[in-house]
Amino acid sequence: SETVSNSEQASVPVTAGQPYYIRVYGYEGATNDDYSMTLSVPSPPTPVPEIDVRGNSISIADGDASPSTVDGTDFGGQGVSTGSVVRSFTIANTGTGPLDLTGSPEVQVGRPHAGDFTVTVQPASSVAAGGSTTFTVEFDPSAAGVRTATLSIANDDSDENPYNFTIQGTGTEAPQGDVLEYGVAAVGGSHVTVNLANTYASPVVVATVQ
Numbered sequence: 001s002e003t004v005s006n007s008e009q010a011s012v013p014v015t016a017g018q019p020y021y022i023r024v025y026g027y028e029g030a031t032n033d034d035y036s037m038t039l040s041v042p043s044p045p046t047p048v049p050e051i052d053v054r055g056n057s058i059s060i061a062d063g064d065a066s067p068s069t070v071d072g073t074d075f076g077g078q079g080v081s082t083g084s085v086v087r088s089f090t091i092a093n094t095g096t097g098p099l100d101l102t103g104s105p106e107v108q109v110g111r112p113h114a115g116d117f118t119v120t121v122q123p124a125s126s127v128a129a130g131g132s133t134t135f136t137v138e139f140d141p142s143a144a145g146v147r148t149a150t151l152s153i154a155n156d157d158s159d160e161n162p163y164n165f166t167i168q169g170t171g172t173e174a175p176q177g178d179v180l181e182y183g184v185a186a187v188g189g190s191h192v193t194v195n196l197a198n199t200y201a202s203p204v205v206v207a208t209v210q
Helices: none
Strands: 051-055 058-060 074-079 085-093 107-110 117-121 132-139 145-153 163-172
Touching (some): 074 085, 107 132, 132 163
Antiparallel strands (some): 085 132, 107 145, 117 132, 145 163
């Protein structure tokens, strides 16, 4: 309870959803028997979304330009034209209101090597407060060396739109086939032992031994 006099103000803490009763009364001998009351109830906060993109359950900062194997933004090495590497990422909404992904498609791949990365599974276009959705990116290098691209996610988060970060992978090439000749041994005679060492990132296949 609060006691006020004249035109003073009183603040009383309240709990949403609970009924409250207010009584206004004077005391014996009071010279002013006119009472008025104004109630001011603050509006509840407006629900707002908050986007957070994660790889390997680790948050990837908006604007991150340093790909890492820790959060999956560095796809590692992959042979050119010999397969691909797939990574999954999570879009979490840690805010109090629904998060809308407003791009079409929701996750877009940008230069410089956009053609080497493909979003094979797009996320849901809306994420409830406290919810999440996932998307999948495939790395299939078209050339050797470090291949880099950017991912961009347009959304209605007031201070992280669009949500961008850099991804990369390394294309590797297998060596060209070489013919190794170590002379000829007579039938039933001595033999030649050859030790092969592979210094490349891709497997080496010995096609023929004659």
